[in-house]
Amino acid sequence: MRIHCSVAVESPSDHRAEFTLDIEGLTGPTVDIVLPSWVPGSYRIRDPARNLGGLGAVALPSGARLGVERIDKARWRVSVGAEPSVRVRYYVYGHALITEGLDVTSEHLFLNAGLCIPYVDGHKEEAIELALHVPAGWTVVTELAEIERHPPTYRAASYDELVDSPVDCGTPVVLTITPKGVPHRLVLCGVGGNYEAHRLESDIGKIVEATARLFGGLPMPRYTFFYHLTDQRGGGLEHRTSTAIVVPRTAFRPESEYQKFLDLSSHEYFHLFNVKRIHPKVLGPFDYTKENYTKHLWVMEGTTSYYTTLLVRRAGLRPPSKYLEGIAESIRSYLEIPGRLVRSLEEASLTAWIDLYQQYEESVNQSISYYLKGSLVSLCLDLEVRHRTENRSSLDDIMRTLWTEYGARETGFGEDELLPIAERVTGLDLAGFFQKYVSGTDEIDFDGFARHAGLKFGPKEKPVEPGEDAEAGYLGADIENANGHARLRTVRTASPAQRAGLYPGDEIVALDGGRTSFEELPKALKRFPAGATVDVAFFRRGYLRHLPVTTGKGLPEKFHFEPVAEPTALQRQVYESWLEAKWEPPKKDAAPTPRPPVA
Numbered sequence: 001m002r003i004h005c006s007v008a009v010e011s012p013s014d015h016r017a018e019f020t021l022d023i024e025g026l027t028g029p030t031v032d033i034v035l036p037s038w039v040p041g042s043y044r045i046r047d048p049a050r051n052l053g054g055l056g057a058v059a060l061p062s063g064a065r066l067g068v069e070r071i072d073k074a075r076w077r078v079s080v081g082a083e084p085s086v087r088v089r090y091y092v093y094g095h096a097l098i099t100e101g102l103d104v105t106s107e108h109l110f111l112n113a114g115l116c117i118p119y120v121d122g123h124k125e126e127a128i129e130l131a132l133h134v135p136a137g138w139t140v141v142t143e144l145a146e147i148e149r150h151p152p153t154y155r156a157a158s159y160d161e162l163v164d165s166p167v168d169c170g171t172p173v174v175l176t177i178t179p180k181g182v183p184h185r186l187v188l189c190g191v192g193g194n195y196e197a198h199r200l201e202s203d204i205g206k207i208v209e210a211t212a213r214l215f216g217g218l219p220m221p222r223y224t225f226f227y228h229l230t231d232q233r234g235g236g237l238e239h240r241t242s243t244a245i246v247v248p249r250t251a252f253r254p255e256s257e258y259q260k261f262l263d264l265s266s267h268e269y270f271h272l273f274n275v276k277r278i279h280p281k282v283l284g285p286f287d288y289t290k291e292n293y294t295k296h297l298w299v300m301e302g303t304t305s306y307y308t309t310l311l312v313r314r315a316g317l318r319p320p321s322k323y324l325e326g327i328a329e330s331i332r333s334y335l336e337i338p339g340r341l342v343r344s345l346e347e348a349s350l351t352a353w354i355d356l357y358q359q360y361e362e363s364v365n366q367s368i369s370y371y372l373k374g375s376l377v378s379l380c381l382d383l384e385v386r387h388r389t390e391n392r393s394s395l396d397d398i399m400r401t402l403w404t405e406y407g408a409r410e411t412g413f414g415e416d417e418l419l420p421i422a423e424r425v426t427g428l429d430l431a432g433f434f435q436k437y438v439s440g441t442d443e444i445d446f447d448g449f450a451r452h453a454g455l456k457f458g459p460k461e462k463p464v465e466p467g468e469d470a471e472a473g474y475l476g477a478d479i480e481n482a483n484g485h486a487r488l489r490t491v492r493t494a495s496p497a498q499r500a501g502l503y504p505g506d507e508i509v510a511l512d513g514g515r516t517s518f519e520e521l522p523k524a525l526k527r528f529p530a531g532a533t534v535d536v537a538f539f540r541r542g543y544l545r546h547l548p549v550t551t552g553k554g555l556p557e558k559f560h561f562e563p564v565a566e567p568t569a570l571q572r573q574v575y576e577s578w579l580e581a582k583w584e585p586p587k588k589d590a591a592p593t594p595r596p597p598v599a
Helices: 159-163 197-215 255-270 297-314 320-335 345-350 373-390 396-405 418-424 431-437 446-453 496-500 519-529 569-579
Strands: 002-011 016-024 031-033 052-059 063-071 075-079 085-093 110-112 130-134 139-144 144-150 154-158 167-170 171-177 184-189 225-230 235-238 242-248 453-459 477-483 484-489 509-510 533-540 543-550 558-562
Touching: 002 110, 031 144, 031 509, 063 235, 085 509, 130 159, 130 167, 139 225, 154 159, 167 184, 167 431, 171 197, 197 255, 197 297, 197 396, 225 255, 235 255, 242 255, 255 297, 297 320, 297 345, 297 373, 297 396, 297 569, 320 373, 320 453, 320 558, 345 373, 373 396, 373 431, 373 569, 396 418, 418 431, 446 453, 446 569, 484 496, 509 519
Parallel strands: 002 130, 184 225, 225 242
Antiparallel strands: 002 016, 016 085, 031 075, 052 063, 052 085, 063 075, 110 167, 130 154, 139 167, 144 154, 171 184, 235 242, 453 558, 477 484, 484 509, 509 533, 533 543
16 A cells, blocks of 8 residues: 655645645555544643544545545545545644644644544554645755655655654754764754754753763664744653754743753653653554553653753753752652642553643642652662662663663563563562552652762751741642632642632632732731631632631742761762762851941
8 A cells, every 4th residue: 555645835824734645555445544632752632633624535546526424533434435546635723833733834834743644544554655845945854764855755664653753844943963973953943042052062962972871872873853942831742763842932041941941852852762662562553542551651751850850960961969959849849749649650650641631620639740750759769779789780770671671672561560670670679669659659758768879858947037027827729810819729638728628719818807919918928927827818609708727837948958977988889870970078067257246
């Protein structure tokens, strides 16, 4: 069978791309074409078929009209009779500059095939040709193999490869680097951008080299980073030989924003190994029509998130102190989520399809992000293995084994294989660790694990100056701006707000009779420190009510890691091999500067 798809941008002002799908070598009386309901890497049913319209079919070469029946939301059945070839025409609306999107404008075409090109049922393994008819002067960038220049035409060995190979057309800035001798393109799409090209080339090259050192090389002949510059923060989506990333055009300065950009680039590049090659069996080849369940999304995304910042550190782009500061911030965020004690990592992985991408008022109390907790559990597992093996083994070794035994062999691991692999690689009994923190919901002793690397973890006490205002009372509720009013978006389990009887949706308008607002509420709570009782006036479903609320004490504002005073030789070894940095002893407190005498 020969499958050829053409894409034309004839009227970009209406954000529609015209598609022609030629299918030759039919033996049927019918043929079904199916548009995916989701795209790999984004575990959410998106149903892009809602953007597809005008679908019709004719026989080739006669042009005789053929019957088309829509079978379900994303499947069409073409009655071909004895015709050996058919042409299907349709359009797709696309005006979403997101990583898993289709964007059609007068300046740009970004195409993720899973959102706009259906597969021929029963023939996903067949090769597909893709021809692009775009305005003169536009450049086409993709990792698909080019087979013709005019029009630009490419070949995917299968439908899976087509979906895994985004296409960008327009007038991008293209930078090329060759870390480890492998060409990598940095494709900057969109106007503006406060980046420095040379620094970008150097820093992305260092991240690539740090990743290659971990795995012992790179598995592909070339790679492309697609960076879409816009006015809002987006995210990234991994592909087998590329990644599509949406970032603000101002993401490169100041330094704090640039570090976020490096983290995002590092995260998506690590997926080159973890997800695109190392993965559970269920994540490739895919069933595009429904959810693909695995209890190991925490490894795919959480472990990747752990290595995200660690590889930026190992690349020399972030000092150990800043790396540890970021981990401490993540732990604080984690400790604020009651759902960490309710839903395990395995269950969070399984429920991703209805949970992570569809947060609502109770999510904070009943669920946990497998990105966030997965990264922290991966950190603790790494330190635990290094400590118990006297630094002879680590999570690095587990990842390398997953690569050589599964990823490099193009085979997925089973749902019950991960723990045995980790135990075989390290020589340790890790069942207890996994039972507590992966399949269970035990609280994590972060200080205990930190001590394996000669670090202490805990709150960073803020010295209270004489005359300083007391810490604001804690309600345990997140607020949102509702036309200036402070509306409760979430109310945390066992918080002062919940114990008092406040609900999500309540709009607080006064404290002890004094009017307040979204802007004023955080400051107003400073008048009611922990233990104070305050009369809260609020509207609930349009009716004014009052409740006495006794405020509590929230988490410390900051947590931190600090070196122990006298580390053992093993603690120093763990620290240095983990962070690829020299041990840093505790800093001595500076002598206070004497105040000038007061006359």
